[in-house]
Amino acid sequence: MQHTTVMTGASRGIGRIAAEHILHQSPDTHLVVVARDSADTQFGGNVSYVVADLNSLKSVRSAAAEIRDRLDRGDLPPLRHFVGNAGIQHTNDLTESPEGIESTFMVNVLANHVFVRTLEDRFAGSGRIVVTVSDTHFGDLKHNMGMVPSPAWDSPGVLARTRAFPKPETAAAGRTAYSTSKLAAIYLLHEYARRLPAGVDVISYNPGFVPGTGLARNAGPLDRFLMRRVLPLLAFTPFGTHRDDAGRYLAEVVLGSTQAPTGSYVDRDEATRSSAESYNPQREQELWDAAERLIALDLAE
Structure with a gap:
């Protein structure tokens, strides 16, 4: 039976590879690729595109509503x-969305929340909801090799606002925002698992450290060089x-195929x-409440 899979982050890296596997292994899939520019991501097979800037609450809400409406009209299979x-990682904690939401939090947490809700x-x-997270949320040497702060x-x-961390102009603050956003994503996924209808499974997926993706595209020249030329060697090690x-x-x-x-x-x-820290019902509830308020912001303000 034909069905729809909606996917963000399919333009490059592991998302592109995953999308191609999904289309090959599940021929009944109609893949809806959410991307900033559909010209950047051309697949063969049964694929359509919805344009969205994931760093804009207005744009994400518009894209999610368009997909919902296409489902309701029968233009997309179930x-x-x-x-x-x-996902995004910045070299500071000063970058924000047009609505004033810190960019890492907007893309890595709130954009997914808009689509899910x-x-x-x-x-x-x-059904199944899968969100890519990161083992940087553990905050220890074993999982991040000292490259990302806890x-x-x-x-x-x-x-949800800029300057949440000390020295917000530094790369350390940007990386702290990243690891914290991935912890937040896991909190929300736990809350979804409690709240969503039976039969809709919610899974956090950690790919591990994957060098050579576009995650460091906002980094400085040295970091980009290391990610492209040096750190890819780690892909052939247990790290x-x-x-x-x-x-x-x-x-x-x-x-x-992976049982979970x-x-x-x-x-x-x-x-x-x-991580032990990622199981905290109080934080999960507080984050849910805050995310609900944030995605309902009156954009006319």
Whole structure:
């Protein structure tokens, strides 16, 4: 039976690889690619495009509403999957959306929340929501090799604004915003697992350290050189994951080949525990409430 998979972050890197695997392994899939420019991402097969800037609340709300309306009109087959693979990391904690939301939080947390809340009742029977997170949320040497600072949790209202972390003009602050946003994403996924209708599974997917993707595109010249030329060697060690493998693992999580109950954290190809800090019902509830307020912002203000 034909069905729809909506995916962000399919333009490059592991998302592109995962999308190609999904289309190949599931020929009944109609893939809706959400991208800034559809010209950047041309696939063969049954694919359509919705243009969105994930750093704009207005643009994300418009894209999600367009997909919902196309489902309601029957222009798209029934919805089965949402894949929130897009992510961003900045070299500061000063970059913000047009609505004044800190950019890392907007793209890595709120954009997914808008799509989930807009489409959650459009899933036809069973479905699966998969959001790409990061093992940087552990905040220890084993998981981040000292390259990314630990998450620094604060109230969601603070995290959603710039200057949430010390020395916000520095790369360290930008990377702290990144690891904290990935912890926030896991909190929301736990809350979705409690709130969404039975039959819609919610999974956090960690690809591990994947050098050679576009995540560092906002970094300085030295960091970009290291990511392109030096760190890819780590993909062939236990510390890293080759992007071909990471993309295939993501596709397997989406299609259900990797067994994982709702609320699970999948590390590459295996369901396991996320960090101890990531299980906190109070923070999860507070973040849900804050995300609900933020995505309902009156954009006319």
